[in-house]
Amino acid sequence: MxxxxxxxxxxxxxxxxxxxxxxxxxxxxxxxxxxxPPAVPAQAVPATAPQRNVLGIVALAVAVLGFIFAAIPGALIVGWVLLPIAFILWYSYARSSSWSLLGKPRA
Structure with a gap:
């Protein structure tokens, strides 16, 4: 050397x-x-953006439309149809995510 x-x-x-x-x-x-040899610093893992749950957003939109149509006398039946659909979508959303009715994550 x-x-x-x-x-x-x-x-x-x-x-x-x-x-x-x-x-x-x-x-x-x-x-x-x-x-x-000196350790090579680990590369930082890029943070991923939180993903939106489309099903929850759709359930909210259908519920709002159902409520609006239920308040209009000529479109009452449309509201009666949309509100149960919104409930079913919301229930599917709640079952598929860690969100629960009481605000506590499911085990």
Missing amino acids: SNPSTTAPAGWYDDGTGTGAQRYWDGTAWTDATQA
Whole structure:
């Protein structure tokens, strides 16, 4: 192993074996002290955006439309049809997610 120039500061340098291990240079000579290759920092996992539950949004929209139609005298039957459909969609949403009626996650 060749010595670096005399101006090289003391510190850990590649030992030249190609393994990535490092050897300590004390400023005048190589020492017998070696250390394993430095750990490569793990890359951060990109955060995923929370996914919207389309079924819950559809259930809410159908319920609002059903309520509006139920309040209109000429469209009362449409409201009566849409409200049970909204309930079924909401029930499916509640069963498929961790959301429950009491606000506690299901076990």
